[in-house]
Amino acid sequence: MLSWLRRIKETRRRVLVEDALKYLHKCDWEGTASTTASVGEALGVSPSKAQLLWQQLQAQGLVEISGDHLHITPLGESLALQVIRAHRLWEKYLVDEARVPLADVHAMADRREHNRNPEAMSVLDASMGYPATDPHGDPIPTAEGVLSQTDSVPLTHWAIDRPARIVHLEDEPVAIFAQIVAAGVYLGQRIKVIESTPKRIVFTDHQETYVLAPIVAGNVFLVASEPMGREAPLPRLTTLELGASAKVQGLDGTLQGYTRRRLLDLGLTKGAQITAEYRSFLGDPVAYRVRGSLIALRQDQAQHVLISTNENQEQNHV
Amino acid sequence: MSEPTNPVDALLDRAQDLRQTLGGNFRDELVEAIYTDAQAIADRASVKSDSGRLDFDQRIDRLLTAPMLGLPLMLLMLGGVFWLTIAGANVPSQMLMSGLFWVEGAGSRLFEHLGAPWWLTGFVWHGVYRALAWVIAVMLPPMAIFFPMFTMLEDLGYLPRVAFNLDRLFSKAGAHGKQVLTMSMGFGCNAAGVIACRTIDSPRERLIAILTNNFVPCNGRWPTLILLATVFIAAAFPPEVASVAAAGSVAMVAVIGVLFTLVLSAILSRTVLKGTPSAFTLELPPYRRPSVVRILYTSLIDRTMFVLWRAIVFSAPAGGLIWLLANITISGHSLAFYLTDWLDPLGHAIGLDGVIVLAFFIAIPANEIVVPTILMLYLGNTMMTEELSSSSSWRSLFVGEHDWTLLTAVNLMLFSLLHNPCSTTIYTMWKETGSAKWTAFGALMPLAVGLVVTFTIAQVWYLFT
Numbered sequence: 133m134l135s136w137l138r139r140i141k142e143t144r145r146r147v148l149v150e151d152a153l154k155y156l157h158k159c160d161w162e163g164t165a166s167t168t169a170s171v172g173e174a175l176g177v178s179p180s181k182a183q184l185l186w187q188q189l190q191a192q193g194l195v196e197i198s199g200d201h202l203h204i205t206p207l208g209e210s211l212a213l214q215v216i217r218a219h220r221l222w223e224k225y226l227v228d229e230a231r232v233p234l235a236d237v238h239a240m241a242d243r244r245e246h247n248r249n250p251e252a253m254s255v256l257d258a259s260m261g262y263p264a265t266d267p268h269g270d271p272i273p274t275a276e277g278v279l280s281q282t283d284s285v286p287l288t289h290w291a292i293d294r295p296a297r298i299v300h301l302e303d304e305p306v307a308i309f310a311q312i313v314a315a316g317v318y319l320g321q322r323i324k325v326i327e328s329t330p331k332r333i334v335f336t337d338h339q340e341t342y343v344l345a346p347i348v349a350g351n352v353f354l355v356a357s358e359p360m361g362r363e364a365p366l367p368r369l370t371t372l373e374l375g376a377s378a379k380v381q382g383l384d385g386t387l388q389g390y391t392r393r394r395l396l397d398l399g400l401t402k403g404a405q406i407t408a409e410y411r412s413f414l415g416d417p418v419a420y421r422v423r424g425s426l427i428a429l430r431q432d433q434a435q436h437v438l439i440s441t442n443e444n445q446e447q448n449h450v
Numbered sequence: 451m452s453e454p455t456n457p458v459d460a461l462l463d464r465a466q467d468l469r470q471t472l473g474g475n476f477r478d479e480l481v482e483a484i485y486t487d488a489q490a491i492a493d494r495a496s497v498k499s500d501s502g503r504l505d506f507d508q509r510i511d512r513l514l515t516a517p518m519l520g521l522p523l524m525l526l527m528l529g530g531v532f533w534l535t536i537a538g539a540n541v542p543s544q545m546l547m548s549g550l551f552w553v554e555g556a557g558s559r560l561f562e563h564l565g566a567p568w569w570l571t572g573f574v575w576h577g578v579y580r581a582l583a584w585v586i587a588v589m590l591p592p593m594a595i596f597f598p599m600f601t602m603l604e605d606l607g608y609l610p611r612v613a614f615n616l617d618r619l620f621s622k623a624g625a626h627g628k629q630v631l632t633m634s635m636g637f638g639c640n641a642a643g644v645i646a647c648r649t650i651d652s653p654r655e656r657l658i659a660i661l662t663n664n665f666v667p668c669n670g671r672w673p674t675l676i677l678l679a680t681v682f683i684a685a686a687f688p689p690e691v692a693s694v695a696a697a698g699s700v701a702m703v704a705v706i707g708v709l710f711t712l713v714l715s716a717i718l719s720r721t722v723l724k725g726t727p728s729a730f731t732l733e734l735p736p737y738r739r740p741s742v743v744r745i746l747y748t749s750l751i752d753r754t755m756f757v758l759w760r761a762i763v764f765s766a767p768a769g770g771l772i773w774l775l776a777n778i779t780i781s782g783h784s785l786a787f788y789l790t791d792w793l794d795p796l797g798h799a800i801g802l803d804g805v806i807v808l809a810f811f812i813a814i815p816a817n818e819i820v821v822p823t824i825l826m827l828y829l830g831n832t833m834m835t836e837e838l839s840s841s842s843s844w845r846s847l848f849v850g851e852h853d854w855t856l857l858t859a860v861n862l863m864l865f866s867l868l869h870n871p872c873s874t875t876i877y878t879m880w881k882e883t884g885s886a887k888w889t890a891f892g893a894l895m896p897l898a899v900g901l902v903v904t905f906t907i908a909q910v911w912y913l914f915t
Contacts, residue, residue: 229652229653230652230653230654231652231654232724233724236724261477262469264469274466278466382478383478390651390652392477392478393477394651394731395731396477396478396481396482397481398731398733399485401478401481401482401485401486402478402482403482403486404485409508409511410511410512410515411515412515412614412615412617412618413515413516413517413520413521413615414615414616414617414618414619415618416617416618416621417614417617417618417621417627417732419511419515419614419734423485423489425733425735426511426733426734426735426736427731427732427733427734428610428613428614428617428627428731428732428733428734429731430617430621430627433731
């Protein structure tokens, strides 16, 4: 019983240390100054407790204190990166593999990041194919502790008509992030800004058109990309009539992780011929014939499959 | 970053840098390239024949998934499987029972002949062995009929069509379409159903399927349901339709089980196992002639023997325990008497009685011994019995001597449907999830549901009578 209590206390202390290091790392990364007062406040600990924490961190060689300012040491930095790595890998796993809603994963990963074991993290990393970024577009530190940085520009500062790719969706504040997710904007999306005024930002991915308030758009970050080639939106597989055929043009970008791999593995790749055969009597799913086999897809998956119906070409072919 | 000191580090760094430049779509391109190559090779090497077979398959599929016909056909098909199992298992069960009980008689006589003390003979033959014999006799024939038929439907390609038909309901519940298949497997045996959940790839939905599998009654619970339906429900109908009424009420319990599966799946997927349904990409294979050898092998070796073995391992100690409870006496009463007395208030609160509750406790290792245990405790016999033959003698025992009402019958049927899984299933859950926490949850959640349901019904009943 006593050892159990002690273990809980130790875990709590470790979590606090790791949270402090994470915060210091973030300040360093963003180039903001961190003082004993600001960090204590961010972690929500009382000044007296914070004082003890700094002493402990200093004694372990994780931070250096000069006056009011805290500096993270290389040792502290590497520990912070390990925690961040665990956090972002968990986020990636929860979103892509466990299909947890994007808005919920941050809190879940916050709990899991402290139970990190470098080997287990490496296994998780490898199982997902060494993802470069988490679901918000933040880079995942490698096992060696390398954190790469990309320079991105907020959507509000992007020029009209210049092709871009979304590389980062800021997850704080939560309310704004929820709006980004609700709008259907996703990471890796290739877009073009149509209209940018202080009132609203309008952009398109040539499939849908999106309208965001500047305060929301300011949390969407872009890099330059090649132009997309096509301009007209493609129909979705859900629009295919029973008995009709079409050619698969690809899967849209909102579909990620396990589900995307599964559909690709079934042969729903660009150029594949697909025929809608029949519908379940409850209305969903629909059975499609693709590459000679019959596959049932639910509507919420079929809507991510983009197709082209070119009947003339079809007839020439047959 | 420090300068790399040797070629390997330089190479790794280079790989790391290149990884950052990979577009997000490289997987798509890779799969696409593989498929393009495969397609080219296949086109070169194969000649497509006329699609006559395809038309045949399509016609069957249209029939089986047609709005007006699909559902009745499906119910008929599954109902037929259940009926064949129930009807076909009866005779072999009786034969096995008399054969195995003859061995018991011979064994105990041999022990007596060798001068073994009475308690050893009783414990070994009338306790442990009798429970084993009972479980084998009750479980083996239905499983040996149900599993091959089930495997045949699977092999034919029909089961994926069932999943296709019912998917909408399961998708609304946030569950995986394949849960229809694991659930149907649970009608045979919940432990086998839990094992079948391996085919669900998404961990979240696999867990939902595992945790809710116990809501459909397995073979071990059918005898209880059928007995009660015959004794209480069929008795209320004229003899010509009695058997249909009994079968109908058993089928209704099965449907209630499916409803609970859906409701609990929906609750789980909105609370503790929150998430959106993963890709349901069910392949609907072409119909094919089932391979008899394969069917017999998978159904008899993989499923029947596997499940039976676990049931045997768990029911042997239970048999010993029943014997001990009935034969250890303190000041003139057996231990079983004190326990039922103590459990009576709980039993009454949920519309049952102490004997039935104790029987469910003892039957945790194997649900098929619920009814024999109840009988043993009622009759005051010191071993499990099956001496009652006609349904009228059952009725006079339950209603006449132990005050059973319609409430007792209904709640016993419901509690038989909604209670903790047997220890075989619990053990399987633990093997499959690897988590003590989820196993405990999977064991206690159905019990809690059952207690709430039976308690509510009992209290409403008491209010009006």
